[in-house]
Amino acid sequence: MRKNAVVPVWLPWPLPSGWLVTGFGEVGDERTGARASVVALSGPALVDGPADMLVIAEEPGVGIGASFAGLAGPDPGDGFDAGPPNAKIEVLGHPTALWVVHGSPDRAVYAGEALGNWLWVIAWPPEAGCLIALAELSLFDARDQDLDIPYGAFSPRLEG
16 A cells, blocks of 8 residues: 555654554555555553544545544535644654644544645544644654554454
8 A cells, every 4th residue: 555655654653652553544546546545543542541543644635534534525624724723743854733623523633734635633532632732743654664563453443
């Protein structure tokens, strides 16, 4: 998947303490390549119990990030970035703004832009969203790296 992706395959690195990569997904075809990539992670929530996170890169209009967020349209929607950002993460060494997107109430959803593509970070349960704002996540493009990534059981978030 990584080599076929037209968009970045964003991987938090180093992983937050206790977190594992639990799957990869893509949207696209063999002719044009992957137009969206999904990296699934699982680990301990900052408050209590387990948590899941998806990091999604997609070309505008693809809609997989919005679908995982519980939104009807293909993108975050008008006005999602009207105020100051709710979080900043590092993407390829640069601070990148993320805004809260109000999707399904059972998850925390943040969206922004990186390298001309939508960047979505979605966490379950909603309280795990504080990890996005507080963990100082640093993303790199896994297409260009060969790392010894710790893997866990496949994420049920990617099924279906």
